Amino acid sequence: MNKDNIVLEVRNLTKTYESGKTKVYALSDVSFTAREGETIGIVGESGCGKTTLGRCIVRGIEATSGEVILHKDGRQIDFLKATKSEMKELRPDIQMIFQDPYGSLDPRMTVYDIISEPLRYFGNSTKDEINRKVDAITEKVGLDKSFLRRYPHAFSGGQRQRIGIAKSLILNPKVVVCDEAVSALDVSIQAQIINLLEELQDELGLTYLFISHALAVVRHISDRIMVMYLGKVVEFGDTEDLFKNPMHPYTKALLSAAPIPDPDYKMERIILEGEVPTPVNPPKGCHFHPRCRYATEQCRNTYPPFEKRNGRYIACWNSGAMEAE
Amino acid sequence: MAQKKKSSNYYYASQWTLMYAKFRKHKLAMASAIILIIFYLTAIFGNFIAPQGTEQFDSRYVNCGPTPVHFFHEGKFVGPFVYGLQKERNMETFMYEFSEKSDEIYRIRFFQQGQRGGEYKWLGLFESNLHLFEAEEGGVVFLIGTDYMGRDLFSRVVLGSQISLFIPIVGMILTVFLGILIGSIAGYFGGRVDNVIQRLIEVVRSFPQVPLWMALSAAIPPTMKPAQIFMLMTIILSLISWPDMARTVRSKFFSIKKEDYIMSARISGAPGSAIVMRHMIPSFLSYIIVRMSLTIPHLIVGETTLSFLGLGLRSPATSWGVLLQETNKLETIMFFGWKLLPMIFVFITVLAFNFLGDGLRDAADPYK
Numbered sequence: 307m308n309k310d311n312i313v314l315e316v317r318n319l320t321k322t323y324e325s326g327k328t329k330v331y332a333l334s335d336v337s338f339t340a341r342e343g344e345t346i347g348i349v350g351e352s353g354c355g356k357t358t359l360g361r362c363i364v365r366g367i368e369a370t371s372g373e374v375i376l377h378k379d380g381r382q383i384d385f386l387k388a389t390k391s392e393m394k395e396l397r398p399d400i401q402m403i404f405q406d407p408y409g410s411l412d413p414r415m416t417v418y419d420i421i422s423e424p425l426r427y428f429g430n431s432t433k434d435e436i437n438r439k440v441d442a443i444t445e446k447v448g449l450d451k452s453f454l455r456r457y458p459h460a461f462s463g464g465q466r467q468r469i470g471i472a473k474s475l476i477l478n479p480k481v482v483v484c485d486e487a488v489s490a491l492d493v494s495i496q497a498q499i500i501n502l503l504e505e506l507q508d509e510l511g512l513t514y515l516f517i518s519h520a521l522a523v524v525r526h527i528s529d530r531i532m533v534m535y536l537g538k539v540v541e542f543g544d545t546e547d548l549f550k551n552p553m554h555p556y557t558k559a560l561l562s563a564a565p566i567p568d569p570d571y572k573m574e575r576i577i578l579e580g581e582v583p584t585p586v587n588p589p590k591g592c593h594f595h596p597r598c599r600y601a602t603e604q605c606r607n608t609y610p611p612f613e614k615r616n617g618r619y620i621a622c623w624n625s626g627a628m629e630a631e
Numbered sequence: 632m633a634q635k636k637k638s639s640n641y642y643y644a645s646q647w648t649l650m651y652a653k654f655r656k657h658k659l660a661m662a663s664a665i666i667l668i669i670f671y672l673t674a675i676f677g678n679f680i681a682p683q684g685t686e687q688f689d690s691r692y693v694n695c696g697p698t699p700v701h702f703f704h705e706g707k708f709v710g711p712f713v714y715g716l717q718k719e720r721n722m723e724t725f726m727y728e729f730s731e732k733s734d735e736i737y738r739i740r741f742f743q744q745g746q747r748g749g750e751y752k753w754l755g756l757f758e759s760n761l762h763l764f765e766a767e768e769g770g771v772v773f774l775i776g777t778d779y780m781g782r783d784l785f786s787r788v789v790l791g792s793q794i795s796l797f798i799p800i801v802g803m804i805l806t807v808f809l810g811i812l813i814g815s816i817a818g819y820f821g822g823r824v825d826n827v828i829q830r831l832i833e834v835v836r837s838f839p840q841v842p843l844w845m846a847l848s849a850a851i852p853p854t855m856k857p858a859q860i861f862m863l864m865t866i867i868l869s870l871i872s873w874p875d876m877a878r879t880v881r882s883k884f885f886s887i888k889k890e891d892y893i894m895s896a897r898i899s900g901a902p903g904s905a906i907v908m909r910h911m912i913p914s915f916l917s918y919i920i921v922r923m924s925l926t927i928p929h930l931i932v933g934e935t936t937l938s939f940l941g942l943g944l945r946s947p948a949t950s951w952g953v954l955l956q957e958t959n960k961l962e963t964i965m966f967f968g969w970k971l972l973p974m975i976f977v978f979i980t981v982l983a984f985n986f987l988g989d990g991l992r993d994a995a996d997p998y999k
Contacts, residue, residue, distance in 0.1 A: 365897075366894045366898055393900075397900045401899075402895070402898050404891050404895060405891075406891055409890060409891040410892050410894075410895050411892055411895075412892040412896070412910055414914065416645075423896065423899050424899035426901075426905075427899065427900035427901055427902070427905070428900055457645065457646075459649075473895070474898075477899075477900075
């Protein structure tokens with residue numbers, strides 16, 4: 307495993323929903339690269355397009371435009387435009403762990419059928435091979451072999467999530483999108499599942515796109531963090547750096563909202579005024595300007611470019627001015 | 632220990648096991664299921680259970696009321712028997728009336744060769760004249776009376792059930808087939824296709840039913856065989872009743888399409904056909920079964936209504952609706968009230984199917 311190897315490149319990914327004359331930008335112009343074995347945390351408030359981003363990358367929903375390029379054996383293939391035979395090869399590489407451990411398992415199938423389902427569609431595994439793979443993966447995710455004949459209704463949320471993880475890992479993926487993978491679980495179980503995800507990452511060299519609204523969890527697990535606002539990436543940088551020194555005013559406000567478990571700590575919350583604008587009719591210029599206290603005339607007129615500044619990508623006109631402050 | 636055993640069984644229980652367990656708790660539905668099984672078995676063995684064949688009649692016993700089955704004669708147990716009947720003209724109404732002669736005893740014999748005319752071919756294969764019960768030579772047993780030609784009504788109800796209970800199943804299959812086909816097309820493709828199908832459904836549903844039946848049954852040539860006529864009637868009924876089914880299937884498609892496990896399957900690489908066959912259809916199969924059990928009574932009542940109005944089958948072919956046809960005159964009900972008794976069978980069957988559907992509906996989704 308080499309942490310400098312790029313495995314996934316997302317370029318200008320856009321997803322719009324159209325209904326009559328209104329056009330909603332759920333995702334606009336998102337670009338980033340992910341390296342082998344790293345975890346990218348994707349944060350933002352609800353409705354900012356985190357989930358849409360994850361689903362477009364795995365092709366759970368079809369993106370309107372843009373590219374998702376997989377680097378495989380020296381080749382670069384656009385996953386979104388892959389032909390049927392390319393799909394057969396690439397599909398296993400990019401998998402997803404779902405948020406809802408109750409809705410994502412078909413209640414009519416046994417655990418064995420659920421976990422082995424992907425193998426049905428790929429490779430010509432014999433029954434013995436399938437059994438061996440299922441046994442191996444169930445052991446890896448910490449499930450008892452005797453559970454295999456049971457149905458999902460027999461399990462708790464944490465166990466179901468382990469089943470979901472087993473299903474997404476059985477094809478040996480390279481990139482796994484974890485869409486709020488622990489949000490539906492209670493805290494002690496969250497810790498178990500996060501530890502499991504980390505162990506699996508070390509063992510299998512997985513790249514995670516970890517979508518979550520829980521900042522503490524994201525900070526713990528991620529190498530880099532991407533902050534989204536209204537379908538766009540506003541800031542993207544190394545975790546510790548970003549948490550210590552947020553540059554975008556939205557990131558500042560978002561991080562200040564995370565509670566710190568220390569009763570003596572005096573929180574300096576930045577309270578944002580106004581509502582999140584609707585993506586149906588986003589404000590002109592920077593989408594954040596109506597709620598931003600640093601907004602200038604320039605912010606109101608043109609959207610800032612997404613540029614690298616001080617080792618970090620950021621979309622803001624004023625980040626330089628704020629630092630001086 | 633017993634508790635533990637039970638819960639571990641629950642872990643291994645498939646959807647159908649869970650559904651059955653839940654269904655069994657619905658007492659009314661269980662009872663209805665048993666009643667329906669009895670009715671259907673009666674229909675299958677109809678020629679054997681009915682004392683008379685379809686074409687047998689006895690002009691001596693026209694419009695005869697039910698003959699009670701007795702067990703005791705003058706305080707002494709003699710087993711099931713009927714008294715002989717005396718026919719007298721009532722000088723006030725000038726109609727024949729029947730009364731029991733308490734000195735003539737005719738025992739009821741079981742598993743007897745029937746009278747001439749009672750021969751039948753069971754399932755069209757085995758020729759026989761064996762009947763479940765029959766009175767001794769000279770006596771007659773009419774459990775629910777006779778009609779205006781002296782035909783045993785009980786026999787006619789049993790033989791009529793062969794048509795009234797089975798042809799609706801054919802109609803149900805047709806309704807369900809059309810419903811699933813058209814509903815899944817609308818649900819799978821959505822958009823414009825869905826729109827066209829929805830409008831078509833509205834058109835079909837806005838036809839006034841009775842005039843439509845009349846027009847369509849007028850189109851059936853009267854020279855056809857009764858079973859064929861019935862078949863056509865059922866097809867007519869199905870052609871009107873598929874829209875509800877189609878709507879249900881369509882809405883199921885729409886709601887299940889959005890489930891996470893469908894997306895999960897797609898990400899696992901499942902092709903469209905596998906998603907529909909392995910995930911979508913099984914998830915609403917239970918609802919389809921519920922709808923099936925509720926479509927049958929609708930078709931039974933439909934047939935009964937049509938035949939009652941004289942638009943369906945005609946005598947001597949027999950079905951429950953044909954039997955009730957006689958009761959469309961007020962005087963029949965006044966003087967020969969027992970002729971309404973076939974209605975009870977329609978009533979019980981429809982009620983039982985509705986309760987069964989109710990129980991199935993409760994059991995259909997065991998995960999809630």
